[in-house]
Amino acid sequence: MEPRKGLGRGLSALLADVASAPTEEAPRRVVPDSSIPIDRIRPNPGQPRRDFDERELEELAASIREKGVIQPLILRPHPVEPETWEIVAGERRWRAAQRAGIHALPAVIRALDDTEVLELAIIENIQRADLNALEEAMGYRQLMDRFGHTQERLGEALGKSRSHIANLLRLLTLPEPVLELLREGKLTAGHARALVTVPSPEPLARQIVEKGLSVRQAEQLARAAVATPPSAGPAPVQRPTVTKDADTRALEEDLTAALRLKVTIEHRAGGRSGELRIRYGNLEELDGLCQLLSR
Known part of the structure; x- marks a missing residue:
């Protein structure tokens, strides 16, 4: 069985393969350098990049x-x-060339x-400098899933820190209306990260956009929302404040990213037991969690 190729070959490695001397993989190449009619080129339906800036496309055209x-x-x-080709990398150029x-x-x-x-396709998109935070997070999620x-x-493969990847994956736990604001550029990744721990992030996201708040102001707003007790019902039981160690916080982030639901861990100091809490925002998320746990 052919060994699995390592992650991170990327576009430059792919081009290097084509330009290199003949190897055992030579039969995989069809034509190393061709001019293909544009009407015989098709986009990749699995392309992870969905948003193409109209102004940038016009400039490229x-x-x-x-x-x-x-x-x-790369096709x-x-x-x-038959007699057509599918895009592996370069859909922006293909779109702009049609306009030109x-x-x-x-x-x-x-x-x-x-x-x-x-x-x-995912790796090439992740390596793009203009990829927005949500697209980058979705790329990481696809590679993991x-x-x-x-x-x-x-x-290791992409030259990113684990905390950078974990922080971006946490954005995917936000509700879709908040993700849409992030996708449209009305919220920055910094704003969105501040909202991850908030019980109801959507109203705060709208407030941030309407008032044009900075990331620091959004963080203050989020901290206040987390600290504010419910307006109705019995007063919550006051628990002593416990500073979580770095390993526990990292585990929370990993589980949150893996489940796409907010996970908190309360480990009893000096003991071997504790609580793991998973917060869901709607019945669909609960159903997805139940399916995952029952596999």
Whole structure:
């Protein structure tokens, strides 16, 4: 059985493979350097990047009209349609080239399976400097869910710290309306991180956007929301404040990222027991948790 390729080959490694001398993988190459009619190129339906900035596409189209497409696309033979090719990397250039009225694009063609295509597409997108925090977090989540990569392995392969990856994955525990504000750029990643620990983050997110609050102001607002007791019902039992150690906080973050639900751990000082709490926001999240735990 062919050994599993390591994570993090990325676009540069893929191009290096094509340009290198013939090896045992030579039969995988179809055409190393081709000009492909643009109407025979199809986007990758599994492309993790969904949002393409209209202004940036127009700027790229203008550049392509003047100088052409300098960097080739990475394509593979389409798995269903004969005589067509599917994009592995370069969808932005393909979209902009259509606007520029280009009829053919330079391409490097490789024979890749679905797993390799998805992994390379995710990695290439994560390595992009203009990727927003939510897209980056979703890329990490896909790599973990689809390929079983751990946060530590991702950090090593992509040059990111485990805490950076864990903090971004925690954003995915926020409700969809808050994620939409983040996706639209109305909230920054810093604003969103401040809301992760808040019981009801959506009203605070709206308040942050409406008032144009800074990240520091959002953090103060979030701390106040967490510290404020419920307006109705019996007064909560006062518990002594316990400072959690770094290992416990890291475990909370890992479980929160893995389950996509807020997880808190209360470990009794000096003892071997405690409580693990999982907070869900709706019945769908509860149902998903039940399915996961019953596997």
